Amino acid sequence: MEKDKNTIDSITIGKxxxxxxxxxxxxxxxxxxxxxxxGLVSPKRALNKYRVYTKNDIKRIxxxxxxxxxxxxxxxxxxxxxxxxxxxxxxKDGKSIENMQLDLGKEFKEKQKNKDLTSDELKKKLKLAQSxxxxxxxxxxxxxxxxxxxxxxxxxxxxxVKMAKxxxxxxxxxxxxxxFENFAIRHSSFIQQIIMPLMSSSxxxxxxxxxxxxxxLENDLSLFHGLLLRKENRKFLEKNK
DNA sequence: TCGTCTGCTATGTCGACATC
DNA sequence: GATGTCGACATAGCAGACGA
Numbered sequence: 011m012e013k014d015k016n017t018i019d020s021i022t023i024g025k026x027x028x029x030x031x032x033x034x035x036x037x038x039x040x041x042x043x044x045x046x047x048x049g050l051v052s053p054k055r056a057l058n059k060y061r062v063y064t065k066n067d068i069k070r071i072x073x074x075x076x077x078x079x080x081x082x083x084x085x086x087x088x089x090x091x092x093x094x095x096x097x098x099x100x101x102k103d104g105k106s107i108e109n110m111q112l113d114l115g116k117e118f119k120e121k122q123k124n125k126d127l128t129s130d131e132l133k134k135k136l137k138l139a140q141s142x143x144x145x146x147x148x149x150x151x152x153x154x155x156x157x158x159x160x161x162x163x164x165x166x167x168x169x170x171v172k173m174a175k176x177x178x179x180x181x182x183x184x185x186x187x188x189x190f191e192n193f194a195i196r197h198s199s200f201i202q203q204i205i206m207p208l209m210s211s212s213x214x215x216x217x218x219x220x221x222x223x224x225x226x227l228e229n230d231l232s233l234f235h236g237l238l239l240r241k242e243n244r245k246f247l248e249k250n251k
Numbered sequence: 252t253c254g255t256c257t258g259c260t261a262t263g264t265c266g267a268c269a270t271c
Numbered sequence: 272g273a274t275g276t277c278g279a280c281a282t283a284g285c286a287g288a289c290g291a
Binding site: 252253256259260261263264265267269270271 | 272273274275276277278279280281282283284285286287288289290291
Binding site: 041 | 258261262263264269270
């Protein structure tokens with residue numbers, strides 16, 4: 011216990027709370043115990059059964075609090091990510107929490123990492139034909155704006171361009187992707203209908219809940235869509251054995 | 252339709268015990 | 272004796288199920 015208390019690598023819950031309060035004033039010991047009960051962290055125990063938080067535990071907790079605060083993600087989704095092999099690798103490699111956060115879903119990654127690019131910059135960066143980018147804009151797959159004669163591509167759309175490039179290797183043309191854009195619009199409208207009562211509320215917690223529900227539905231609907239797609243493909247493969 | 256029960260999420264509180 | 276920590280239980284707000 012004495013050793014645990016005095017080493018920098020491991021601290022008790024009270025000391026950890028003091029540190030975390032500098033960034034997260036609302037943090038409490040009950041919250042840390044709750045995170046443990048939900049399997050998001052597993053602090054070791056001293057001889058007196060006190061929790062002992064190691065550097066890795068602290069990293070995990072910082073990560074959890076950060077994504078909760080910034081992305082409103084529910085704990086089960088955070089748990090899924092934090093217990094993945096990818097995250098273990100991050101810990102082993104000693105990479106920063108910021109890097110881990112960037113990996114939490116491409117949508118967040120792109121928001122943090124990608125800056126707006128001109129059409130020319132994007133063309134060079136991804137080695138694309140101008141006509142390919144023009145088609146993506148024309149078919150409303152990505153958004154662009156005119157800035158003093160330069161075509162600017164929204165940073166959030168760059169991942170979409172990358173994926174479109176990948177799909178083109180299979181002979182999938184931009185015009186085919188419009189079908190998916192239409193699906194996305196319909197799915198988004200569906201989600202909007204569901205969360206509208208929450209988002210139109212003046213209560214902050216309901217507003218926050220609306221964001222959480224939207225993120226969850228994005229994940230669940232993507233998963234659901236994937237399962238249906240897989241099911242149909244299996245049928246086809248069975249038929250054509 | 253209404254009331255009640257149950258479950259979920261994300262904490263907060265409490266009394267007992269350990270440590271400083 | 273003050274402070275820190277424990278596990279158990281309580282709470283708030285919401286949603287869904289179910290019976291009357």
